[in-house]
Amino acid sequence: xxxxxxxxxxxxxxxxxxxxxxxxxxxxxxxxxxxxxxxxxxxxxxxxxxxxxxxxxxxxxxxxxxxxxxxxxxxxxxxxxxxxxxxxxxxxxxxxxxxxxxxxxxxxxxxxxxxxxxxxxxxxxxxxxxxxxxxxxxxxxxxxxxxxxxxxxxxxxxxxxxxxxxxxxxxxxxxxxxxxxxxxxxxxxxxxxxxxxxxxxxxxxxxxxxxxxxxxxxxxxxxxxxxxxxxxxxxxxxxxxxxxxxxxxxxxxxxxxxxxxxxxxxxxxxxxxxxxxxxx
Amino acid sequence: xxxxxxxxxxxxxxxxxxxxxxxxxxxxxxxxxxxxxxxxxxxxxxxxxxxxxxxxxxxxxxxxxxxxxxxxxxxxxxxxxxxxxxxxxxxxxxxxxxxxxxxxxxxxxxxxxxxxxxxxxxxxxxxxxxxxxxxxxxxxxxxxxxxxxxxxxxxxxxxxxxxxxxxxxxxxxxxxxxxxxxxxxxxxxxxxxxxxxxxxxxxxxxxxxxxxxxxxxxxxxxxxxxxxxxxxxxxxxxxxxxxxxxxxxxxxxxxxxxxxxxxxxxxxxxxxxxxxxxxxxxxxxxxxxxxxxxxxxxxxxxxxxxxxxxxxxxxxxxxxxxxxxxxxxxxxxxxxxxxxxxxxxxxxxxxxx
Ligand SMILES: Nc1ncnc2c1ncn2[C@@H]1O[C@H](COP(=O)(O)OP(=O)(O)OP(=O)(O)O)[C@@H](O)[C@H]1O
Ligand SMILES: [Mg+2]
Numbered sequence: 001x002x003x004x005x006x007x008x009x010x011x012x013x014x015x016x017x018x019x020x021x022x023x024x025x026x027x028x029x030x031x032x033x034x035x036x037x038x039x040x041x042x043x044x045x046x047x048x049x050x051x052x053x054x055x056x057x058x059x060x061x062x063x064x065x066x067x068x069x070x071x072x073x074x075x076x077x078x079x080x081x082x083x084x085x086x087x088x089x090x091x092x093x094x095x096x097x098x099x100x101x102x103x104x105x106x107x108x109x110x111x112x113x114x115x116x117x118x119x120x121x122x123x124x125x126x127x128x129x130x131x132x133x134x135x136x137x138x139x140x141x142x143x144x145x146x147x148x149x150x151x152x153x154x155x156x157x158x159x160x161x162x163x164x165x166x167x168x169x170x171x172x173x174x175x176x177x178x179x180x181x182x183x184x185x186x187x188x189x190x191x192x193x194x195x196x197x198x199x200x201x202x203x204x205x206x207x208x209x210x211x212x213x214x215x216x217x218x219x220x221x222x223x224x225x226x227x228x229x230x231x232x233x234x235x236x237x238x239x240x241x242x243x244x245x246x247x248x249x250x251x252x253x254x255x256x257x258x259x260x261x262x263x264x265x266x267x268x269x270x271x272x273x274x275x276x277x278x279x280x
Numbered sequence: 281x282x283x284x285x286x287x288x289x290x291x292x293x294x295x296x297x298x299x300x301x302x303x304x305x306x307x308x309x310x311x312x313x314x315x316x317x318x319x320x321x322x323x324x325x326x327x328x329x330x331x332x333x334x335x336x337x338x339x340x341x342x343x344x345x346x347x348x349x350x351x352x353x354x355x356x357x358x359x360x361x362x363x364x365x366x367x368x369x370x371x372x373x374x375x376x377x378x379x380x381x382x383x384x385x386x387x388x389x390x391x392x393x394x395x396x397x398x399x400x401x402x403x404x405x406x407x408x409x410x411x412x413x414x415x416x417x418x419x420x421x422x423x424x425x426x427x428x429x430x431x432x433x434x435x436x437x438x439x440x441x442x443x444x445x446x447x448x449x450x451x452x453x454x455x456x457x458x459x460x461x462x463x464x465x466x467x468x469x470x471x472x473x474x475x476x477x478x479x480x481x482x483x484x485x486x487x488x489x490x491x492x493x494x495x496x497x498x499x500x501x502x503x504x505x506x507x508x509x510x511x512x513x514x515x516x517x518x519x520x521x522x523x524x525x526x527x528x529x530x531x532x533x534x535x536x537x538x539x540x541x542x543x544x545x546x547x548x549x550x551x552x553x554x555x556x557x558x559x560x561x562x563x564x565x566x567x568x569x570x571x572x573x574x575x576x577x578x579x580x581x582x583x584x585x586x587x588x589x590x591x592x593x594x595x596x597x598x599x600x601x602x603x604x605x606x607x608x609x610x611x612x613x614x615x616x617x618x619x620x621x622x623x624x625x626x627x628x629x630x631x632x633x
Binding site: 011014015017018021022024025026029032033036037105106108109111112113114115116272273274 | 302356359360361363377380381382384385386387389391394395396398399400401405408409410412413414415441
């Protein structure tokens with residue numbers, strides 16, 4: 001029998017400030033790890049620049065004959081560019097990493113850290129988003145220069161627009177994180193990611209404003225979380241959404257952001273039960 | 281706060297721990313996948329099958345067993361990564377998978393085949409991130425890092441991006457990452473896998489030092505030399521069950537009755553038969569050279585002195601040595617299935633309080 005002095009140094013109780021510091025540091029590191037890859041940065045920027053330019057050319061010729069569904073060319077330009085910037089947040093670094101780590105079993109190493117899994121992924125997503133927003137804004141400035149400037153935001157809806165743009169982050173995070181968690185069930189992520197991207201592209205109005213969709217689809221889209229990921233902030237920017245409609249749209253955004261967060265929590269606890277870490 | 285307990289404090293308490301994995305039963309190819317979607321069939325695989333274990337504070341336990349025995353699965357349940365299918369786990373008063381975050385503040389985990397480090401960042405950044413995660417103050421971080429640097433030689437590694445580290449360097453950095461917050465309990469799952477002898481030695485002396493400092497260590501390894509000078513207690517598992525739990529020395533004494541003596545002789549022997557005749561029951565073999573001779577015997581029926589006398593009577597001895605039984609031998613027996621638990625459940629075990 002050995003004689004042991006009990007509990008060498010009792011661990012200090014956990015504090016909120018430790019957690020905040022942890023997540024802030026994670027966000028910073030996520031940003032830093034993206035900055036480590038200069039070449040992929042350039043290529044990513046080029047690719048999205050081409051995407052935006054071709055979209056703008058397309059819409060300019062489509063609207064050459066005059067406004068459609070209430071969109072004239074300057075409005076459409078502003079709509080598309082805003083939708084592009086907010087749509088580039090939380091694009092795929094988050095779920096790509098998550099899915100990979102889950103499939104490879106490296107998620108085990110995420111779980112031996114003294115941080116909540118979901119908050120950690122959000123923190124990282126915020127770090128990635130700084131980078132994503134940075135690149136998107138550069139692309140948008142270039143595109144605006146080529147297409148003869150961009151109209152300023154509508155004065156009346158600016159505060160709501162800012163709020164709505166900020167809500168895009170938790171919203172997109174919710175969807176991206178939830179689809180990342182699906183890997184626990186599907187094993188293969190490529191299909192899930194493609195489906196997610198297709199859903200967002202169609203129902204968020206990032207490519208084609210929802211006003212161009214058939215009536216029934218537009219009605220469905222209004223209540224889905226996707227509309228808040230591009231359409232709502234973009235319409236607020238152009239001033240096409242105002243009054244009580246504007247407030248409702250932002251409330252729907254906020255409600256979905258909260259709902260997705262808690263849905264993800266539920267899904268995580270189901271996933272953790274069936275979590276089988278591969279290898280090792 | 282200087283309390284002295286007559287009985288060791290139990291830090292890890294495991295009872296009836298089980299983990300069953302469900303594997304999809306799927307025919308190969310697309311047809312198999314589609315079929316699986318319609319009628320989902322699973323086969324069950326019991327990785328950990330009712331393990332009982334209790335580890336006292338400050339103990340160093342070797343946790344060994346053949347490939348697929350369930351060692352890593354146990355460690356994953358102890359560290360809160362996996363949820364057990366059944367049974368209880370209590371680590372320092374916490375149920376790891378329920379209080380995962382709190383548990384992670386107290387334990388350090390190294391999986392030799394994985395890394396804690398952020399792949400795209402310099403080691404220093406990873407360590408600073410862990411510093412922030414554990415809420416360590418600047419002074420304490422500096423001190424701990426200096427101490428770790430002392431044993432692990434980290435200074436050269438700090439500015440290197442983790443992706444570019446060699447295996448041995450990565451392992452040193454990973455050990456530092458797992459121990460930065462000075463956990464009271466450390467699980468090391470194959471910390472020396474793939475390392476060269478020099479780095480292995482370094483890791484071993486590092487772990488020895490941890491143990492000397494009073495850290496509770498659970499060490500999983502296939503390199504049994506790792507455990508001989510680190511652990512006094514060994515837990516051997518096979519097919520998810522504990523087949524031995526007790527003192528390292530006494531398992532050797534009980535299960536390795538074989539001793540072996542090697543001789544170097546002054547002149548070549550024409551044959552070994554005459555010596556063999558003097559030592560019934562022993563195995564006498566000539567070495568590659570006829571001046572070398574090895575006698576293997578059961579220490580219960582024969583003594584070293586009798587062996588020596590028999591050889592001396594037939595030849596002139598230049599040099600000799602007795603091979604201490606290696607733990608390898610015991611474990612090899614387990615691996616070969618010679619040391620199964622008795623069917624009535626009477627496992628060969630010395631329970632530690
Ligand atoms: N995620 C999983 N899904 C299905 N089976 C698994 C999973 N992880 C482990 N197993 C199975 O459980 C058993 C125990 O695995 P474990 O990794 O615990 O073994 P181990 O003792 O660590 O072996 P090794 O010495 O090879 O590392 C093995 O048969 C393994 O195939
Ligand atoms: Mg293992």
